[in-house]
């Protein structure tokens with residue numbers, strides 16, 4: 001079984017570069033389906049399991065997708081006739097597969113995609129995506145584990161109010177509206193930087209979208225879209241994870257490529273905890289305080305620009321080490337506390353009350369064998385291992401590989417005592433992140 005073994009106590013120093021954002025690249029690759037002519041060349045693509053999955057989803061639909069991992073480039077040619085279905089084997093691996101619904105429906109008037117189930121962080125319905133398509137004239141049928149959307153002719157522009165600012169629903173509706181007949185207005189939409197990145201890409205493809213990044217997006221539908229060149233924005237959650245790594249070890253790390261503007265809520269909480277954050281030309285420098293100076297704080301997760309739920313578990317690791325009582329309230333997903341039990345195995349002093357976790361810090365973290373319950377929990381357990389006494393062993397690394405490019409290798413390059421091993425035969429499978437050996441195996 002593959003494990004990451006972390007021996008705590010090393011201070012992190014140096015610099016590390018963040019990759020393109022997972023949550024931006026997945027919708028961008030899905031959106032490439034819309035182009036009936038020309039190729040799209042997408043750069044700064046992170047070499048992640050999820051990227052291999054979305055590429056497979058598209059290939060299965062007869063799209064030509066070429067991935068050059070060493071150049072971080074994906075080229076998509078969707079100009080042939082496409083198959084308008086995404087089977088369960090892909091959606092099960094990655095919920096973001098539902099993002100092909102909007103582009104397929106808009107281009108072909110038909111899309112059939114396996115219904116995503118819940119996952120370790122919550123039930124995650126797609127009712128808002130479907131209501132948006134219905135408002136644009138689509139008929140939706142859910143049965144036998146699939147959702148099927150059809151429309152005679154083109155989708156019609158509509159005014160759509162989202163009950164909550166869902167990232168996926170905003171993306172799916174925006175992609176569909178780009179090719180609809182007439183004007184669509186999406187109100188109370190998500191404002192995440194990944195929404196802006198997708199809108200920029202669609203506009204390069206010939207779409208007419210304004211307002212992305214605000215709570216109202218206006219889209220004038222066009223008849224055709226073409227391939228375009230695009231570079232993916234830096235991953236704010238990977239950057240945030242390294243910010244916590246520097247802070248939790250009292251280190252000094254420059255996170256190259258991190259965009260301060262995308263991380264305001266995280267920066268403000270770190271500053272409250274006595275962590276220094278300096279905006280430099282190349283990125284963000286993080287200087288962690290000594291453990292005795294790390295202050296407790298409270299966090300509530302919210303849609304952007306609020307504190308991101310995808311940073312909740314990593315910040316929890318840091319708050320466990322802080323002096324005083326800290327509280328985290330999770331408002332985005334109803335069940336994103338599975339990592340609490342694993343932290344407890346590491347001697348963390350914490351309890352769950354409703355949608356909040358209360359921590360009486362500082363916990364004297366001790367090494368244990370712990371299992372990742374989702375992608376960010378995997379990162380959080382590794383972060384806790386960086387300051388725990390002894391050798392922490394983190395398993396269930398399939399979650400980690402969905403969203404981090406060689407986290408262990410990058411932390412090792414900053415001075416962490418960490419390795420990824422296959423304990424059955426004691427073979428180390430990944431040592432140097434620049435060569436990307438582990439992810440290369442997934443192709």
Ligand SMILES: CC(=O)N[C@H]1[C@@H](OP(=O)(O)OP(=O)(O)OC[C@H]2O[C@@H](n3ccc(=O)[nH]c3=O)[C@H](O)[C@@H]2O)O[C@H](CO)[C@@H](O)[C@@H]1O
Pocket residue numbers: 022023024026095096122123124125126127128129130164165166167168169190303309310332333334
């Ligand atoms: C690939 C990707 O970009 N994933 C991100 C995206 O997921 P995703 O797009 O799935 O998250 P949403 O913003 O849609 O979900 C937010 C909340 O809305 C609810 N909801 C959503 C859609 C819907 O039709 N009905 C409904 O009730 C969800 O259950 C959840 O409670 O945004 C989340 C919230 O920032 C992040 O944690 C994920 O990393």
Ligand SMILES: C=C(OP(=O)(O)O)C(=O)O
Pocket residue numbers: 023095096121310375376403
């Ligand atoms: C929850 C996440 O991703 P996804 O929506 O792809 O499950 C995440 O990136 O933390």
